[in-house]
Amino acid sequence: MRRLLALGFVLVFASTASAGVAWFDDFDSYADQAAFDAAYTQLYPAVPLLLDQSMGYSDGQSVNPLGPNSNYERRAYQNFGMEMAGTDEDPLVFEFMMHMNDATDWWTREYIEIRGYAGEGYGDGDLEELIALGCNSSGVDTNLYNARILTGDNWVNTLTPKVVDWVKLTAKIMTDTVEVYVNDNLDYSGPRAPGITFDCVVLGSGLSSRVDVHFDGVPEPAALSLLLLGGLLAARRRT
Ligand SMILES: [Ca+2]
Numbered sequence: 001m002r003r004l005l006a007l008g009f010v011l012v013f014a015s016t017a018s019a020g021v022a023w024f025d026d027f028d029s030y031a032d033q034a035a036f037d038a039a040y041t042q043l044y045p046a047v048p049l050l051l052d053q054s055m056g057y058s059d060g061q062s063v064n065p066l067g068p069n070s071n072y073e074r075r076a077y078q079n080f081g082m083e084m085a086g087t088d089e090d091p092l093v094f095e096f097m098m099h100m101n102d103a104t105d106w107w108t109r110e111y112i113e114i115r116g117y118a119g120e121g122y123g124d125g126d127l128e129e130l131i132a133l134g135c136n137s138s139g140v141d142t143n144l145y146n147a148r149i150l151t152g153d154n155w156v157n158t159l160t161p162k163v164v165d166w167v168k169l170t171a172k173i174m175t176d177t178v179e180v181y182v183n184d185n186l187d188y189s190g191p192r193a194p195g196i197t198f199d200c201v202v203l204g205s206g207l208s209s210r211v212d213v214h215f216d217g218v219p220e221p222a223a224l225s226l227l228l229l230g231g232l233l234a235a236r237r238r239t
Pocket residue numbers: 026027028056057058059060061062216217
């Protein structure tokens with residue numbers, strides 16, 4: 001059993017280093033709001049982005065901007081502590097789960113962004129690139145999930161109608177192209193400026209929104225699960 005565990009750890013670390021996942025958090029490890037606040041920087045500490053310990057896609061915890069009544073509320077960021085690049089050879093994958101409690105209200109402005117600054121993280125120098133996945137309320141079809149590529153087509157539509165359920169939103173970031181997927185269906189492909197790297201993630205829009213939204217992590221990347229399963233089966237076959 002110890003050998004199996006060791007093998008599992010090796011595979012997890014190997015995959016984390018090479019999979020090109022921009023950011024991952026299932027929010028299940030935080031004991032309370034203070035623990036979440038220690039991992040992320042609240043942009044508006046008096047009205048923080050909330051850890052919800054009663055609902056989640058994975059293991060019952062997620063984060064919740066609560067459908068803020070005003071702008072400048074419930075938004076938090078985390079710096080990667082490194083620059084993350086996406087190329088055609090090794091695309092950068094940015095994905096998470098999103099849930100909304102009303103699919104018919106046009107006034108839904110909630111999303112998660114990854115950003116690239118000239119410096120080393122959030123607010124450090126000029127904002128060079130921003131990719132958002134979620135919902136916007138103007139300049140888009142508000143019946144559909146939306147995405148934003150700052151150096152490309154800016155706000156765009158996916159092909160997927162909003163639902164009151166968890167959906168998986170994914171951006172695959174390549175050299176000068178971004179592909180947007182909803183529930184693993186390719187819904188949009190468009191340009192981005194090449195050469196810009198990403199250094200932080202921003203949760204919540206910080207804008208007023210009438211719909212209550214939750215964000216959560218995608219529990220197990222499919223490739224990692226298959227890798228682990230393959231490794232465990234191989235190990236079992238050897239014993
Ligand atoms: Ca979770």
